[in-house]
Amino acid sequence: MFFIDTIDTEGLGNRSYLAGGAATAVVVDPPRDIDRVLAAAASRGVRISHVVETHVHNDYVTGGPELARITGAAYLVPAAARVAFARTPVTDGDVVNVDDGVTLRAMATPGHTPHHTSYVLEDRREVAAVFTGGSLLIGSVGRPDLVEPRLTERLARAQHASVRRLAAELPDETPVLPTHGFGSFCSSSRSEGGASTIGKEKAGNDALVKDVESFVTALLAGLEDVPAYYAHMGPANAEGPAPVDLTAPRRADAADIAERLAAGEWVVDLRNRIAFAEGHVAGSFNFEADGQLATYLAWLIPWGKPVTLLAESPDQLATAQRELARVGIDRPAAAATGTVQDWLPDGHAPRSFPRATFADLAAQHPGPDVVLDVRRDSERATGWIAGSVHIPIHHLHRRLADVPAGRVWVHCAGGMRAAIAASLLDASGRDVVAVDASFDTATDAGLPLTTGADD
Template sequence: MTITVLPLDTPGLGDRTYLAHDGEVALVVDPQRDYDRVLGLARAAGVRITHVFESHIHNDYVTGGYELAQETGAQYLLNGDDPVSFDCVGVRDGDVVEVGDRMRVRVLLTPGHTHTHLSYALSDGDEPVGVFTGGSLLYGSTGRPDLLGPEHTDTLAQAQWHSARRLAAELPDPTAVYPTHGFGSFCSATQSGGTASTIGQEKVANPALTRDLESYVEELLAGLDAYPAYYAHMGLANSGRPGEADLSLPAEADPAELRRRMEAGEWVVDLRTRTAFAAGHLAGTVNFGLDGQFVTYLGWLIPWGTPVTLLGETADDVAEAQRELVRIGIDRPAAMATGTPEQWAGGAPLRSYRTATFADLAAQLEQDPSTSVLDVRRDQERAERHIAGSTHVPIHEVLHRLEEVPAGPVWVHCAGGYRAGVVAALLDAHGIDVVAIDDSFDNAGPAGLPLTDSTRQEISA
């Protein structure tokens, strides 16, 4: 039997875990906190996990590596220079780890995403199979170098280029590339497509392998934008022992308890779609729908440590949200409630607000040119194109800049509708009259809205 590599996607965070096996034993690379999914893969394949590898101390999620190794009796391997407070097998550049009778893993030091980042080249005996590149060489991109602070960014950016070049030089072109980040993760320097690649393909498509060092670093640093605030807590959690995730459901809350929690400043989060939330919701709740990047934006916006209560149509919705939350270290919801907003409100009147398209906004501006428009996209998105005369407050800054939000009614938009829905709910909870634009920004120009670029020159009308 040939060696099989099975990816395990975590779409909410844009990451991948990998399980590689030879039909008998298996290794795992970069497992998420909810490692029961990895155990399920191993059971389905009929293999035993003997080694768990970490490419780096992760900044965007809490690892399940230590606990997975403890449960399976596997060796837990990471860079011997990483400062951790638990027992592990420290490996360093050039080490070779034998996994079963056939799989060989060569350790490659590839700094750039972090100083101690490792990649793992997997071979079947002497035959190269693939390389697990973590946050180093991604599909058409590389991991961002700025997560350890500005004093490290330039050094790490240069190191990232050299690391990518090393992988390309030392591994044959057919070698499969298996990154952990790059599928929507903010750990990626740029968002790029693709679900599979090889060293040879990256040589012709990846800026780290097609640009000289100076132009690569310049382009890389120019492309960096904000990243989620919860990243600040992940490295610390992963350097300690994160502990096993508790996925048992929290206690049910009645309408009176929901109201008390909101009055105490806690977050009560409605998990329904933004359309359903806008049509009717419990006053004071916020909306992070499970149909988008729920955990990324909830973790980014919530004041860290604030208790969270989850509202879902079903217990399965709550369980899904809870699973996503433990991945970033929000371990136990304070409470939950299921059913409908009418049930959660306990007879109190529901709140609602309008949803609209960019064509609706164009008609509104024609009728009333003073209509307030709030753009909640990130800085780079704004620089490319924006609606002339709109106010810009990125989604992650809204709660700290509420005084800059125009007086209602304010029409809120992003690039596709999800972030606008999140912000509209937050503003509604603060008593601001909102209209949420649930539409693709690609429709703004065709709708007749005046767009400008970063030089503030009108590009469409």
């Protein structure tokens, strides 16, 4: 009898899997922090015999090489993938024995990458599930534009064919178990739901209900900006990542924090946005530990820039350090825990800025103040506050000079990105108000929304 355990990496919107039988198991697309995988295997009482990758990942650093080394497992990587380390190359149709009667069969499914491979889990020759990586996602497919711009359209067409191959060759009741699509920017569009089958995807997935021309046109038109740190993930994974180091970083005191700020380093406050707005170290940035920390910090920070973390507790710090290691920010330059008073030199007062709702904004709009929308292009396309300035959050740190003079009311869709933006503006000396509310309430507040191209 087989089992499948899911290992979620929620901050990045990804899943890894441990699957097998009574004695041995395979790990599909392991995360960087492999201790979670080892704990899952220990809980099951199984030995990891195989570690497999569906593709060379662009959105996180894999733990595959280290997991295979520690466990002695065979490390299976698509044969066409260009990598600098020893591995067992996998080609279409290859079958490996995982446990008594439990096998894993490779299916070439190019599209997300040229070498992408899905894996069909079978129990006594009956299909049990398919691990689709970045190919067939729940209600979507993996984006085809992460490898090389000149290949994007070709890969989009390959993605359509690969998904249709999965649908044609697997039973409708087959569970679809993707790596991406739970908030990952590797998904070509927003995915909904946490579980699906081949049959369910046949009924509603664009790749399975649209002809190839319609599918490719819509897919390419809907692609948004790629997180900047993706450019570093693929090469790191192809080279073979070093083992993760989660030991505690160097401790920073108030003087050290001040020196790092003066040197132009990034000091990141992990507290929630309410606490940060009420009082923080001048010049620090707010990336909430409970938000999409790894995605947005790695997206915005100049790659290789030293980062010092400020946390309320050792647990919060350790969790953040783990999340950042998953995207290649391996070692914080320093860290401190406690309260804002602990992080300030004697005689220095915390800096603060106000928070507001859309009703508060409506009470002064239109007026002399600036309204800054930091949502993505696709979000803004559905409607925006008339007269607002649009700079997506991932561009703001390079475009602070483009924000007009005056007090800035900054908003996003829910408050988290507005808090990041407010901290960036505040650190640059701007007078800022963070709108901490759902954009859905803007109309009820009486704010004029528009979709006009002439706004």
